[in-house]
Amino acid sequence: MTEDRKVEFVKSYLLPRLDQRSTGDAKEQHLEEVEQLLAEAYLAEGTTFISGILKSVLPVLLIDVVFHIPAVVYGLVLSMTGTWFLMVHTDLLDRFSIATQSEYSTGATYGGRKRLDVQKAERLAENTVLTNIGLIWLSLGFLIQIIAAIFFPGASVVQQIL
Numbered sequence: 001m002t003e004d005r006k007v008e009f010v011k012s013y014l015l016p017r018l019d020q021r022s023t024g025d026a027k028e029q030h031l032e033e034v035e036q037l038l039a040e041a042y043l044a045e046g047t048t049f050i051s052g053i054l055k056s057v058l059p060v061l062l063i064d065v066v067f068h069i070p071a072v073v074y075g076l077v078l079s080m081t082g083t084w085f086l087m088v089h090t091d092l093l094d095r096f097s098i099a100t101q102s103e104y105s106t107g108a109t110y111g112g113r114k115r116l117d118v119q120k121a122e123r124l125a126e127n128t129v130l131t132n133i134g135l136i137w138l139s140l141g142f143l144i145q146i147i148a149a150i151f152f153p154g155a156s157v158v159q160q161i162l
Contacts, residue, residue, distance in 0.1 A: 010038075011036070052085070056077055057077070067150075073149050076146045080142040087135040097124075098121050098125055099121065103115065103117070104117055
């Protein structure tokens, strides 16, 4: 299948299913440009998905040969990998990005004063912090599950303490 046909496939079958929840009043030209960008991004990132699974599962297979780990660890390792992927690749904003995205111009298009939309900056900062905290909690939870599945199979925490 050619690259153009793959892009058309994603645009025809995947993107409409993702848009069912949202509506907007964007220009048709902008929607077409964004649709093309999204389709290309899904194809570019989606092809690395298979190699990512192999890179995550192969080390677990090697460890399994030696230590005979429970099967649940495979799923937890994939979950942990997904969480780390989100943590590293999510569009978490730094102070420069928040400031830039929260600015608006007053007056002339060129040479007008730039002002900061404080409410938008607060919302972006809060979303970034809450995303970081959530991803850290997910990582910690998956790590504890992996440790528990390997070292304390079939036992509750209370049984291990008593």
